[in-house]
Amino acid sequence: MRLDKAYERMTAVAVAALHEREPARLWPMLAGTLADVCGGETVIHKLDDWSESRGTIGSVPDAAAMELARLGDADLGLLRAGYPLAGHYAAGTDRTPVTAQRVVGRTWPDSRTARLLGEVLGVDHVLGVPLPRSTAPITGCLVYRAGTDFTDDHLVAAERTQPLLVAVERQRQLLDEWRRALGPAGAPDQRAADRALTPRETAVLLLLTDALTADAIGRRLGISVRTVHKHIENIYRKLGTRDRVGTVLRAQRLGLVPTPGRAGA
Structure with a gap:
């Protein structure tokens, strides 16, 4: 080949x-x-x-x-x-x-x-x-x-x-952590699917919640900053938000990402 x-x-x-x-x-x-x-x-x-x-x-x-x-x-x-x-x-x-x-x-x-x-x-x-x-x-x-x-x-x-x-392994780690934080099994996936979030967009959303910049998210996932911004735009559109803070708060209310207290627990 x-x-x-x-x-x-x-x-x-x-x-x-x-x-x-x-x-x-x-x-x-x-x-x-x-x-x-x-x-x-x-x-x-x-x-x-x-x-x-x-x-x-x-x-x-x-x-x-x-x-x-x-x-x-x-x-x-x-x-x-x-x-x-x-x-x-x-x-x-x-x-x-x-x-x-x-x-x-x-x-x-x-x-x-x-x-x-x-x-x-x-x-x-x-x-x-x-x-x-x-x-x-x-x-x-x-x-x-x-x-x-x-x-x-x-x-x-x-x-x-x-x-x-590396990109696939980082995605696997993020999704595993996300499931453990939000369980029970299947519930986080269904909530993300209900909002039409892809697994890649879910990974970007999780890193947004961690207050990472677009540059840092790109390095973490092994993708370009331009691709990160595209994912962020899709997340805003699907969650009906306009900025990072509003997106994180809405994602927490929808059970898409852990709340600060739950994440600490």
Whole structure:
């Protein structure tokens, strides 16, 4: 797949994901396309920690998820550890995608992790795609394939996808926090849908409530200031307001964002 075409496809999927109301569906939507773009077969996404003792694992395709579900704690911990990529990224600030083979060289095929991957998933190469600026813990995706190692073009494609992955992850975090603050399950989504607010507009509204400037919102969501202003105009129109303060107050009255007392609680 040509790099430009691959990036266009990934962009289209990321945009579609940003309109998804269910946060848990965002990464599964991306993962399959990420595998294709990077020349892989299977993706594990880890959004809380690359460590042996903790961290949830999501994976595609479904067959891979089923195989992972059969693993015991020790083997699952080995995959959580992300050898050798977690150590590689923790040692510095560089978050450029790289493969296990390039990190440790000829010793990679003989490692416990490589042998386990071959036995469980039938793959023998792994590409790390961390989220840029993730510090501790390191978070992101691991892309797997069988046969030859990932090429330079695959690494370039992976690097180009990183800003898209960050945008989707920030959206997921915001929507998760929003749901926890406003519960019960489904109620916030319905209230937003009743006002025709898209998930992206909901995310911008939440950041408006936090008194962030348009510049800050753009940096937080990975979008341009112009796009932020467009979302704000849509929010004003849909809520029937004219300014930031009036919008926040109306959103609070409608139960679209937490009130200050509830947010503090």
